[in-house]
Amino acid sequence: MELKAQIRDFVIENFLFGDQAPLSDDAMSLLDNGIMDSVGVMELVGFLEGDLFLEIEDVELVPENLDSVDNLVAFVTRKREVRTA
Amino acid sequence: MTVHGMLETTVARRPDAPFLTHGDHTWTYRDLDRAADRVARFLASRNVERGDRVGLLMENGFEYTAAFFGSLRAGACLVALNNLNPPESHAHHLTDSGAVVLLTRAAQARRLPEIVIDASSLRVVALDRADPNWELESELVIGEDLLDGPDFKPPATGADDLALILYTSGSTGNPRGVTLTHGNLVANTNQIQAYLELTADDSVCCVLPFHYSFGNSLLLTHVNCGGRVVVDNRFAFPQKVLETLEQERCTGFSGVPSHYAILASRTDFLKRRWPHLRYLSQAGGAMSPELTRRLHADLPGSIRLLVMYGQTEASARLAWLPPDRLPDKIGSIGVAIPGVTLTVKRDDGSVCDEGETGEIVADGPNIMQGYWNDSVETAEVLFDDGLHTGDLAYRDRDGFIFIVGRAKTMIKAGANRVSPRQIEDVILELEVVAEAAVFGVPDELLGEAIVACLVPVPGATIDQKTVLLHCRNHLASFKIPSAVHILSDLPRNASGKTDVRVLVSTYS
Numbered sequence: 170m171e172l173k174a175q176i177r178d179f180v181i182e183n184f185l186f187g188d189q190a191p192l193s194d195d196a197m198s199l200l201d202n203g204i205m206d207s208v209g210v211m212e213l214v215g216f217l218e219g220d221l222f223l224e225i226e227d228v229e230l231v232p233e234n235l236d237s238v239d240n241l242v243a244f245v246t247r248k249r250e251v252r253t254a
Numbered sequence: 255m256t257v258h259g260m261l262e263t264t265v266a267r268r269p270d271a272p273f274l275t276h277g278d279h280t281w282t283y284r285d286l287d288r289a290a291d292r293v294a295r296f297l298a299s300r301n302v303e304r305g306d307r308v309g310l311l312m313e314n315g316f317e318y319t320a321a322f323f324g325s326l327r328a329g330a331c332l333v334a335l336n337n338l339n340p341p342e343s344h345a346h347h348l349t350d351s352g353a354v355v356l357l358t359r360a361a362q363a364r365r366l367p368e369i370v371i372d373a374s375s376l377r378v379v380a381l382d383r384a385d386p387n388w389e390l391e392s393e394l395v396i397g398e399d400l401l402d403g404p405d406f407k408p409p410a411t412g413a414d415d416l417a418l419i420l421y422t423s424g425s426t427g428n429p430r431g432v433t434l435t436h437g438n439l440v441a442n443t444n445q446i447q448a449y450l451e452l453t454a455d456d457s458v459c460c461v462l463p464f465h466y467s468f469g470n471s472l473l474l475t476h477v478n479c480g481g482r483v484v485v486d487n488r489f490a491f492p493q494k495v496l497e498t499l500e501q502e503r504c505t506g507f508s509g510v511p512s513h514y515a516i517l518a519s520r521t522d523f524l525k526r527r528w529p530h531l532r533y534l535s536q537a538g539g540a541m542s543p544e545l546t547r548r549l550h551a552d553l554p555g556s557i558r559l560l561v562m563y564g565q566t567e568a569s570a571r572l573a574w575l576p577p578d579r580l581p582d583k584i585g586s587i588g589v590a591i592p593g594v595t596l597t598v599k600r601d602d603g604s605v606c607d608e609g610e611t612g613e614i615v616a617d618g619p620n621i622m623q624g625y626w627n628d629s630v631e632t633a634e635v636l637f638d639d640g641l642h643t644g645d646l647a648y649r650d651r652d653g654f655i656f657i658v659g660r661a662k663t664m665i666k667a668g669a670n671r672v673s674p675r676q677i678e679d680v681i682l683e684l685e686v687v688a689e690a691a692v693f694g695v696p697d698e699l700l701g702e703a704i705v706a707c708l709v710p711v712p713g714a715t716i717d718q719k720t721v722l723l724h725c726r727n728h729l730a731s732f733k734i735p736s737a738v739h740i741l742s743d744l745p746r747n748a749s750g751k752t753d754v755r756v757l758v759s760t761y762s
Contacts, residue, residue: 186719188723207489207490210490214520227520227522228522230492230521231494
């Protein structure tokens, strides 16, 4: 599955319980729009580490990496590039 | 003394001292005074009178504090709303309290249901112009010129006037409005300030919402002592909060157990040195003894860890564990704060012996007046001897109190008191659900996680996702169950009622 679809799937299934409507834009803030809260961020990190096999450093827990589908796609892509370099 | 009187005293003493920092901006006490004056004049010009209720729906920030103190100066009683709640609950709280004005922000006003917007008895006022499409009244914009108008004479509000209504979950599932007077809040502010030894040199990093009694107490204690509140609403990204803590040289940090669990597990908080940090305070539910030990062991000795206990019905705070007793009393909520009496009592009202479990009964000037317009619920908790907290505890030989459970079936998820009944009622709205049981199970991060078990009507099927989506549409995010189990039957006790203890042990 394409990375963006995989991340969207996780967000929709885990935070929105299958309802796609609130995630109308891949650039929208998950936090500001009430899709994810602080506990949700921890679940998201569990997904990145458990399902996408990434090691997330504490300093990487910032909105620039995690607070939208687009940010997540860019972050995961960067992490994978570093790993394969 | 009144709550806004505390601000006026501080303004007279330290007008140019920093009051609140949020992002790159810092406001002084003079700024707060002027903005609060603007709000008060606005409300007076709209015929808000002493004792009228004014709703407040906003994230933490300068506007919230201006609206808060301005409304009190105008003589109003605030109804502070939780912005995490779904819009329909705002409608309930505003209607139930009879609020005449709602002060909010444009982005939040846009999400309000029509029943609020169209209510003829309620004026909705946005305090910003963030949304140019927002057509409601937005003439009250903080930061613009002070409103001209007739001379404003603040009403003679006193200690016995109601200052604040905070809605909490009730045992029946219906929310209840905790009513607190100026006298209640001022008393608790002074009590907390005394044991925390707060001074004008203190600045607290505040991640707790002001509409929550713990967050409200941070605001009031720092206004009273002339200290600074550093607002950071980004705890979902804890590293950002640590940057704030360091850059702003905060002397205090206050959180609920899940904040400390996240700081300990997902940040380098415990590995770093914090030369400016004087104390950490924790309330909002029991923190696990393991985490408490770890914080105590790994933090520099210069940082005091203060474990505290309270209830919204007590303005905020009832007990604290003096830091020098933390190592030998881990797991205890400590002793009563100055001015409060805590007694562990049997059902017949007599005082329990040492080591004997009973209910904590609290008395003091900070105890609420009752639940708004709800004499039945009030009569269940307020008695001649004080507030019956519903918490079961024992007192050890040194007088330290240890909580062992709750007399009432409430769940404490994160820092939130959650009524299982309310969640059951929402789940039972689904026609295919015949029975539902909701309960809490131990959880490392949240203290308790919410679990729902349900039985479909004969012949019907239902999946977990449908239940969770329904909950998301009708409940605050912190009330959505972490797990849903679909069963063919619920376990029963001898009297035929659902045996929650069996469910808890099965799903823990």
